[in-house]
Amino acid sequence: MMNFFKKSKPEKKPQAAQSIFSAGIPRESDTLPASLKAYSQFIKRVNCPQCGAPKTLPSKTAYLYCDFCGSLMDYDFRAGNAGTNAGLSNTVYHRIIATVQSQMAQARARGDQEECRRIYRHVYTQWLKECPTAVSPRANQDMDFRERFIHYTVECAVAKDFDPRQAELDARMQRLVASLQRIPTLGGAWMAAGPFWEYAALFKQQMEFAYETIHQKGVDALDPDHAPAGVPLRMEYSYFCQAWLPHLSPADGERLLKMYGLDAEYDEFKPIQTDTRKCGCCGSDILALPGARQVVCENCGFTIDVNSHPISCMKCGALLSFPVSADHFACPYCGTDNHRI
Numbered sequence: 001m002m003n004f005f006k007k008s009k010p011e012k013k014p015q016a017a018q019s020i021f022s023a024g025i026p027r028e029s030d031t032l033p034a035s036l037k038a039y040s041q042f043i044k045r046v047n048c049p050q051c052g053a054p055k056t057l058p059s060k061t062a063y064l065y066c067d068f069c070g071s072l073m074d075y076d077f078r079a080g081n082a083g084t085n086a087g088l089s090n091t092v093y094h095r096i097i098a099t100v101q102s103q104m105a106q107a108r109a110r111g112d113q114e115e116c117r118r119i120y121r122h123v124y125t126q127w128l129k130e131c132p133t134a135v136s137p138r139a140n141q142d143m144d145f146r147e148r149f150i151h152y153t154v155e156c157a158v159a160k161d162f163d164p165r166q167a168e169l170d171a172r173m174q175r176l177v178a179s180l181q182r183i184p185t186l187g188g189a190w191m192a193a194g195p196f197w198e199y200a201a202l203f204k205q206q207m208e209f210a211y212e213t214i215h216q217k218g219v220d221a222l223d224p225d226h227a228p229a230g231v232p233l234r235m236e237y238s239y240f241c242q243a244w245l246p247h248l249s250p251a252d253g254e255r256l257l258k259m260y261g262l263d264a265e266y267d268e269f270k271p272i273q274t275d276t277r278k279c280g281c282c283g284s285d286i287l288a289l290p291g292a293r294q295v296v297c298e299n300c301g302f303t304i305d306v307n308s309h310p311i312s313c314m315k316c317g318a319l320l321s322f323p324v325s326a327d328h329f330a331c332p333y334c335g336t337d338n339h340r341i
């Protein structure tokens with residue numbers, strides 16, 4: 001994940017603070033194109049690969065979890081832009097990776113996979129700390145999930161780096177990046193010019209190869225979210241588009257989203273009957289649809305059993321829903337340890 005900035009060369013252009021490879025954080029004065037705006041009251045049209053249910057409730061994050069079984073269904077590009085500076089997580093990643101670039105280059109040249117793993121582990125751990133909203137809400141409080149997520153991400157990066165097919169593509173990428181131009185505009189973000197489409201197509205090809213390798217090596221089995229096929233690629237494309245859309249015309253922006261298959265269909269959210277439960281881990285409200293078995297709490301990321309009846313805390317009496325597969329938990333309100341009966 002987030003691999004596409006790592007090959008960037010140190011910036012040579014005199015007055016530009018950021019590399020053209022890192023499209024950077026839009027300034028406040030920049031107007032965001034419509035294609036970057038989140039659809040808060042709209043729901044992406046997608047069905048659960050596990051149980052077949054359609055996505056029904058709005059999601060606070062880009063990670064769309066099934067409202068009925070709690071499986072990861074999809075990554076919503078538009079939701080990924082909600083309340084964020086587009087490209088921020090990329091910029092942070094770029095900054096962190098820049099501090100280890102020479103170590104990384106040496107390790108790669110030696111073919112030292114272990115050392116690359118060690119460096120990536122440092123990079124992703126740091127990145128996760130600085131960009132908690134860029135990842136699944138599960139990675140922020142569930143430490144076991146977080147650990148597995150870092151492990152998976154590191155293995156993806158190493159698999160891609162040591163894929164011999166990538167070397168030639170990287171060389172082409174370097175040449176293309178060197179010929180991309182940024183055209184200043186009056187009072188707005190700079191616009192990308194030069195071989196942008198060739199560059200975007202090559203990035204797509206690199207990512208397709210990368211996930212092919214990741215699949216062949218069985219690395220995708222390490223994904224703690226068990227993302228359905230195609231979703232990790234959609235995440236990579238989303239990060240890429242987030243970084244570039246502010247620097248393209250609206251028509252080119254639409255073209256880019258189509259090219260990456262991110263021009264999804266959305267339905268307007270219609271209020272629907274739900275049961276409100278209290279998360280046994282963090283105490284926040286969870287909406288349960290009739291027939292839901294387990295749902296991911298959007299606040300703490302734990303999967304909560306909403307099929308069983310809530311239990312009342314032995315001390316404070318709060319009605320709480322149990323985390324799936326936990327046989328006891330501390331009440332988020334009073335701290336009392338409660339056991340599943």
Ligand SMILES: [Zn+2]
Pocket residue numbers: 048049050051052053066067068069070071
């Ligand atoms: Zn489901």
Ligand SMILES: [Zn+2]
Pocket residue numbers: 279280281282283284297298299300301302
């Ligand atoms: Zn929670």
Ligand SMILES: [Zn+2]
Pocket residue numbers: 313314315316317318331332333334335336
């Ligand atoms: Zn309590």
